[in-house]
Amino acid sequence: MTLKKGGLTRATDSEGSWQLDRIVSELHDIRTRWRGAQQRTTECGAREFPSREALRDIAEALCGALFPMRLGPSDLHQESEDFYIGYTLDAALNALLHQVRLELRYDARRAASPQADVNLLARAIVAEFALSLPGLRALLDTDVLAAYQGDPAARSVDEVLLCYPGVLAVIHHRIAHKLYALGVPLVARIISEAAHSSTGIDIHPGAQIGAGFFIDHGTGVVIGETAVIGERVRLYQAVTLGAKRFPADEAGTLQKGLPRHPVVEDDVVIYAGATILGRVTIGRGSTIGGNVWLTRSVPPGSQVTQANLQNVPVAAELVEP
Known part of the structure; x- marks a missing residue:
């Protein structure tokens, strides 16, 4: 019998040659010591950090909603654009709300502050982010046009959207920067690092970037x-x-x-x-x-x-x- 997860295959009838009981126990002890030293304990033992995988999916869905006929599903037609955008944004924003809650709760625990208002604050952040999407799309149009006009090899604005890593990185940055400004820097950083991993372009979400920005080649x-x-x-x-x-500072700690x-x-x-x-x-x-x-x-x-x-x-x- 085998179990598959993450591309790995593991036999369940192992003879125990890896001393897994010992390794699991030692890793448990190390995690416990680390969490105690960092005061990172949770009441229910549930996940306390935003998920990289979930935020990659959210960012991809937002890209599709912003540019549906280019970055959306391959079988999409213009007559169903609005339905697709509404459906996609509803799912993506609800998923984003959960990730924002996780970051806010984590911050509240670290600061030993009340968590009663976390849900309200998370909803307010995601609501403001949602309302910013039309303006964000208009800003991205200036970036796409700058890429097309700035590169003699570009044959169309569609080409730069589909093919240019610099444009993909800028789309992710615009999304991440808005979330950074709204007070969820960890969620923002994870989104920007997803683009960094796929493009080789490292833009911190805190960076302030004006309209018509173009990164050519980019790596x-x-x-x-x-x-x-x-x-x-x-x-x-x-x-x-x-x-x-x-x-x-005087203690040698880097000033943030x-x-x-x-x-x-x-x-x-x-x-x-x-x-x-x-x-x-x-x-x-x-x-x-x-x-x-x-x-x-x-x-x-x-x-x-x-x-x-x-x-x-x-x-x-x-x-x-």
């Missing part, structure tokens, strides 16, 4: 949590918008939430392999060449390449406080 792009990106910005593969240093990533103003192009670190500002209309390493602000209209990097004027305190 290896990293955009940090406090990055601020303006409108009509284009990035190429292996671009990093990262932190230069990580301030710590400080502005530490770049500000990229409108109409900037950053070519492949460029690395921009710290809370610096890349002025409007600038072009940053491939493989440039930049840790200072540059004024609007700058053309920065490896060859002229030493001669580029330093912007007069464009960085945010």
Whole structure:
């Protein structure tokens, strides 16, 4: 007799050569010690964290509802679009509500705060997220158009939606960023990491990104949590918008939430392999060449390449406080 789960096949008439009783017992003891040290006990022993698998399914359903004839089911017809969208959103939003509840309850337990209002807060968050979807679709239309207009190899907007990893990553980011802003950062991070796993593009859901954003090719792009990106910005593969240093307090603990990533103003192009670190500002209309390493602000209209990097004027305190 065999049991199948997750692609694995296990014989149930094992002779016990793996010492499974011992291993299971030792793993139990280790988990118990860890949960006690981290104060991660639950009253009923039920799952206390959002599910990666569930949130991947939710994100995929939301993508289909936003772009039904391209990212929805293959047998969909326009006359049944509205029914499909309504049915899909009802299922996806109810599933999202459960995941949001899990995060809020987890936060309440960690803070030792009352959980009486968790259900109301979760419903309010998902309701506001739902109402944001039309605006999110309109914003994504600017991203799709930017991808089509920014790549001479693109033959149609349909092609970029179906084929471009940068567009898929941006769709997930727009969804995740809204949830991050609404106060469920773990749910948001799981959604963004689903896109990261499939595209190689790592956008933290906290990053603020304006309309008309295009990532061409995309693999290896990293955009940090406090990055601020303006409108009509284009990035190429292996671009990093990262932190230069990580301030710590007197105890040596890293300080969270400080502005530490770049500000990229409108109409900037950053070519492949460029690395921009710290809370610096890349002025409007600038072009940053491939493989440039930049840790200072540059004024609007700058053309920065490896060859002229030493001669580029330093912007007069464009960085945010």
